[in-house]
Amino acid sequence: MKKLILGVLFIFFGCIAQQSIAQTSTVDDNTVYTRVDKMPEFPGGQVALVKFLSKNIKYPEKFKKEKINGRVFVSFVIDKTGKVIKAKIEKSLNELCDAEALRVINKMPDWIPGEKNGEKVAVQFGLPVNFE
DSSP states (O other): HHHHHHHHHHHHHHHTTTOSSOSSSTTTEEESSSOOOOOOOOOTTTHHHHHHHHHHOOOOHHHHHHTEEEEEEEEEETTTTEEOOOOOOEEOOOOOHHHHHHEEEEHHHOOBBBETTTTTEEEEEEOOOOOO
8 A cells, every 4th residue: 555655656756747748739629738837736735636547446456466566557538627638558567457547537526627827728637557
């Protein structure tokens, strides 16, 4: 459990540093930013995000028994209303872990949206999900 929590902390702090996607891209005719004045925030902050991920990620039993571990990298957009949209696997581990990572990301509650120049905007996010 400690490894999972430490892994999730690493994940969160690494997500801002790993935003290597272009400055802007387009999703459904809305601009999606990677850098904004105020980044989106999980409700309750970093600690709440770590708790949410730790509580909801289920390590597939098949891989737990075989002691297979690794990381899945998921990208997603926090839209102007704070909803998680467009989640996709950027770096795969295996089919079961990929599906679990997407399930949990898509289950996240609405975030506090990001802001640029005082306006709420959509922001691209990346999150590595560790399976140990």
